[in-house]
Amino acid sequence: MTKRKQQATGKQAEQVFPHAAGIDIGASSHWVAVPAALDTEPVREFGPMTDDLEAMADWLMQCGVDTVALESTGVYWIPVYEVLEQRGLSVWLVDARQMKYVPGRKSDVMDCQWIQKLMSLGLLRAAWRPGQAVCAIRAVVRQRDVLLTEQASWVQRMQKALVQMNLQLSEVLSDIMGVTGQAIVRAIVAGERNPAALARHHSKRLKASREEVRRALTGNWREEHLFVLQQALVVFDALGERVIECDRKIEALLAPMQRHAIALRPLPKARVKHAPTFDARQALANWAGADLTRIDGLGVSAAMKLLAEMGPDLSRFATVKQFCSWLCLCPGTKVSGGKVLAAGTRRSANRARQVLKLAAMSLARSDSALGAFYRRLCARMDKPRANTAVAHKLARMVYFMLTRGEEYVDQGRERYEAQQRDRSIAVLKRRAAALGFQLEPTASAAT
Numbered sequence: 335m336t337k338r339k340q341q342a343t344g345k346q347a348e349q350v351f352p353h354a355a356g357i358d359i360g361a362s363s364h365w366v367a368v369p370a371a372l373d374t375e376p377v378r379e380f381g382p383m384t385d386d387l388e389a390m391a392d393w394l395m396q397c398g399v400d401t402v403a404l405e406s407t408g409v410y411w412i413p414v415y416e417v418l419e420q421r422g423l424s425v426w427l428v429d430a431r432q433m434k435y436v437p438g439r440k441s442d443v444m445d446c447q448w449i450q451k452l453m454s455l456g457l458l459r460a461a462w463r464p465g466q467a468v469c470a471i472r473a474v475v476r477q478r479d480v481l482l483t484e485q486a487s488w489v490q491r492m493q494k495a496l497v498q499m500n501l502q503l504s505e506v507l508s509d510i511m512g513v514t515g516q517a518i519v520r521a522i523v524a525g526e527r528n529p530a531a532l533a534r535h536h537s538k539r540l541k542a543s544r545e546e547v548r549r550a551l552t553g554n555w556r557e558e559h560l561f562v563l564q565q566a567l568v569v570f571d572a573l574g575e576r577v578i579e580c581d582r583k584i585e586a587l588l589a590p591m592q593r594h595a596i597a598l599r600p601l602p603k604a605r606v607k608h609a610p611t612f613d614a615r616q617a618l619a620n621w622a623g624a625d626l627t628r629i630d631g632l633g634v635s636a637a638m639k640l641l642a643e644m645g646p647d648l649s650r651f652a653t654v655k656q657f658c659s660w661l662c663l664c665p666g667t668k669v670s671g672g673k674v675l676a677a678g679t680r681r682s683a684n685r686a687r688q689v690l691k692l693a694a695m696s697l698a699r700s701d702s703a704l705g706a707f708y709r710r711l712c713a714r715m716d717k718p719r720a721n722t723a724v725a726h727k728l729a730r731m732v733y734f735m736l737t738r739g740e741e742y743v744d745q746g747r748e749r750y751e752a753q754q755r756d757r758s759i760a761v762l763k764r765r766a767a768a769l770g771f772q773l774e775p776t777a778s779a780a781t
């Protein structure tokens with residue numbers, strides 16, 4: 335390539351986004367850089383107040399900027415993103431790991447200029463942020479998860495207080511906040527101390543006998559530990575009320591988004607812990623146009639978290655491979671000198687990815703085709719890799735259900751295992767034929 339062609343190619347590369355700006359996000363100030371040809375003072379500092387952000391938007395509009403790239407620093411980028419987006423600018427949220435700085439030349443002024451330079455050359459990729467309606471639902475669903483996590487920590491405090499009084503309730507109950515456990519704990523807080531009277535709350539579903547429950551509830555009733563138990567129960571109930579408020583808010587946000595009328599098939603009745611207090615399955619299906627709970631491993635809570643994180647519109651992802659890559663469930667590509675250095679999946683804090691991996695783990699004892707698939711992978715590899723592979727399979731199912739409207743139908747464990755057996759036999763026959771042999775089934779196998 336001649337020198338003139340190289341210069342022309344360089345000029346063309348710089349014109350990918352000729353009117354792009356770069357913003358270095360901070361807690362107390364934001365540094366903004368625009369191309370030097372657009373303003374005599376191409377780098378300016380703005381404060382975090384709303385008036386400062388409005389002034390920033392006015393200056394960018396005055397300079398003729400049409401695209402803005404900013405770092406995803408904590409939560410400080412959210413007000414900047416929303417103000418600029420409301421002004422009609424194309425805002426690119428960029429991962430800070432995509433930008434490498436020269437050692438010894440690190441400053442906020444240089445950072446914003448470097449972001450602007452990379453953006454003008456088209457070397458940055460924008461993160462995906464759903465629409466405002468999905469973000470509103472996502473904020474409430476995340477708050478609900480925070481409350482449930484906090485509630486679980488107070489259950490541990492109650493269990494600690496019981497153990498300190500030598501009330502070994504956890505030895506006879508799998509969940510001290512189940513139906514029987516709550517009845518016993520609330521009776522203790524109400525003032526009941528007789529182990530035989532407390533054991534009357536014994537349920538027929540318990541494996542432990544009433545005598546074993548009575549023995550577990552014989553301990554020393556220390557006043558300070560009873561006080562801690564009572565305090566923990568009050569906080570637990572208060573957090574439960576806040577969870578119910580979140581359910582009401584989610585139901586209200588989903589009400590105007592019912593775009594479809596899906597007739598749901600009944601699912602097997604099962605006790606679901608922390609399930610929403612409203613008919614979330616019907617509301618989510620009417621919103622997404624598909625019932626994700628038909629997929630084995632995905633309950634109502636998991637489907638709600640998935641749709642809250644990414645929404646039902648996956649048109650941004652042209653193919654299912656792009657969607658799985660966004661979830662960081664695809665093998666990585668790290669090749670040098672023709673050798674594969676690493677092929678593992680990237681680490682990610684993507685919440686949708688975490689939901690799918692937890693759903694994959696729940697299939698360990700499932701009597702379904704996905705359960706059989708998970709167990710077959712566990713026999714071939716370690717469980718973490720098997721979880722990732724099954725989560726990848728679940729992600730593909732979710733993508734096809736939301737984009738094509740396909741319905742998932744479980745073929746059953748027996749049919750799946752029969753298919754795998756037929757495939758294994760076919761492979762053995764091909765290997766035997768390649769070696770000049772022919773396999774014949776035995777009489778017991780034929781019958």
